[in-house]
Amino acid sequence: TMDDLINVLLSGYNKKQTSAPLCRNFFCYIKASPNGQPTVQAPLQGVTSGFSLKPCKPCLSTVYQNVDFTGADYRALFTADYEECQRACTQDTACQFFTLLDKAFTSFGNRYRFKCNLKFSWPVPRIPVVEKKAGVTSGFSQIPRISQQSSTQTVIANTFLCQGKLFPNTDIPGNDIENIPAASAEHCQALCSAHSVCTYFSFASNNFNCYMKKNNEEMVTQAKDGVTSGLPARFCQLDNDFPGSDIRFEPMDDADTCQRTCTQDAFCQFYSYTNNNFGDPNYRRRCYLKRTITMPAPPKVTKVANVVSGFQLRNCNSKTTV
Numbered sequence: 450t451m452d453d454l455i456n457v458l459l460s461g462y463n464k465k466q467t468s469a470p471l472c473r474n475f476f477c478y479i480k481a482s483p484n485g486q487p488t489v490q491a492p493l494q495g496v497t498s499g500f501s502l503k504p505c506k507p508c509l510s511t512v513y514q515n516v517d518f519t520g521a522d523y524r525a526l527f528t529a530d531y532e533e534c535q536r537a538c539t540q541d542t543a544c545q546f547f548t549l550l551d552k553a554f555t556s557f558g559n560r561y562r563f564k565c566n567l568k569f570s571w572p573v574p575r576i577p578v579v580e581k582k583a584g585v586t587s588g589f590s591q592i593p594r595i596s597q598q599s600s601t602q603t604v605i606a607n608t609f610l611c612q613g614k615l616f617p618n619t620d621i622p623g624n625d626i627e628n629i630p631a632a633s634a635e636h637c638q639a640l641c642s643a644h645s646v647c648t649y650f651s652f653a654s655n656n657f658n659c660y661m662k663k664n665n666e667e668m669v670t671q672a673k674d675g676v677t678s679g680l681p682a683r684f685c686q687l688d689n690d691f692p693g694s695d696i697r698f699e700p701m702d703d704a705d706t707c708q709r710t711c712t713q714d715a716f717c718q719f720y721s722y723t724n725n726n727f728g729d730p731n732y733r734r735r736c737y738l739k740r741t742i743t744m745p746a747p748p749k750v751t752k753v754a755n756v757v758s759g760f761q762l763r764n765c766n767s768k769t770t771v
Contacts, residue, residue, distance in 0.1 A: 475750050509745070509760035518548050518747035518758045521568040523645045531757040534565035539762045543645030545570035545745035546760045554755040569645040570745045576719065577694060577741070579630040579657040584727030586704040587632065589719045590711045614680045620673035621651050624662040631659035634677035642681030651678040694719075694739040707736035716740055 482488055487498075512531055523543065528534040531549045538544040544567040554562050615634055626646060631637040637652040637659035647661040649668055654675050670678065696716060701707050704722040711717040717738040727733045745760055 508762065508765035510762060510765055512757050512759035514757055515752055515754055516758045517751045517753040517756050518546050518568060519749040519751055521546075521570060521748055522566045523569045524567040526565050526567075527563045528565040529563065531759065534757075535759050535762065537565060538567050538760075541567060542763075543567075543569055544761055546747055546758065548756055548758040551755050551757055556754075568747070570747070571643065575640070575741055576630055576632065576636075579632045584724050584733070585721055586707075586724065587719065587721040588704070588708055588711075590708075590714075590717050616670060616678045618672060618674055618676065619651075619670050619678045620676040621649055621662060621668060621670050621678045623669075624664040625660050626663045627661045629659050629661070630657050632657065634679065637661075637677075638679055638681055647681065649678065649680055651676055694741050696738045696740055698735045698737045700734055701736040702734065710736055711738050714738055 480487070490498075512535065524541070526537060528537060528549065531551070534547050534549040538547040546568050548566045548568070550561050550564045550566075552562050615638070627644070629640065631640060631652060634652040634654075637650050640659055641647040641650040641661050644661055646663045648663050648665055650662060651660045652658070653660070654677070696714075699710065701710065701722065704724070707720050707722040711720040718740040720739060721737045723732050723735045723737075725733055747758075
């Protein structure tokens with residue numbers, strides 16, 4: 450469970466307290482084996498291990514005292530206690546987790562007490578690297594994926610009918626909030642639509658960079674070759690290589706079969722297929738099934754006195770979320 454993972458993240462914490470906040474990283478080691486069972490089990494002081502609950506939608510109701518989920522902030526407000534901060538996170542469909550600086554937090558004077566920081570985590574697959582490579586075809590699973598749940602469900606669907614507006618050979622300079630790899634302008638659209646505060650984007654085709662931007666007041670464009678800008682949309686079929694994030698590979702005859710195999714695999718999010726034109730003959734006609742983590746994942750977990758962190762409760766029952 451996520452509680453077990455947080456326990457693993459915190460297991461390395463030195464319990465000898467100091468007056469200053471302790472800025473130390475903690476780690477969760479995610480493991481896999483062909484048969485789903487560990488090859489070796491050994492006792493180790495301060496470490497908690499466990500099994501995946503992939504079929505479940507975890508209710509992460511536990512809050513963590515004196516733990517900071519550092520980074521990923523997109524909105525802040527002041528709340529009386531962590532319960533109200535957690536309710537604010539639960540009701541905001543973009544929020545995945547939060548950190549509250551409580552009434553005793555005085556590291557920077559009294560100015561930040563009761564501050565509730567709402568935090569964003571990607572609800573859709575993000576590709577770590579995108580690159581051009583001869584003889585390779587890549588794409589996404591065709592299974593629609595629910596990215597967030599609330600009274601009005603938001604669905605980010607994989608579809609070949611991309612909606613939204615694109616502006617070819619056009620840049621929207623400035624107002625950048627994040628720069629991440631994308632396979633195409635349409636893929637950049639999908640990432641912008643999934644981001645909590647992205648209002649428009651620019652995609653540079655020469656280096657596969659997707660520049661997500663935020664400005665709710667104006668959108669100033671200028672002509673620029675090799676750049677496509679636009680407004681949010683949905684996923685489309687892609688034609689590039691997605692290195693890394695492999696689940697496994699299988700020999701296969703064509704890219705269409707590879708996509709169907711990815712779609713039928715509950716854990717596959719995207720794929721890359723190497724055809725007969727791939728440079729190394731030993732790796733031709735292979736289907737690489739891939740996935741990335743899309744559940745709430747704080748970028749960093751640290752021990753900090755007088756803060757409380759936790760997760761949204763949209764996967765919990767009504768009694769928990771009231």
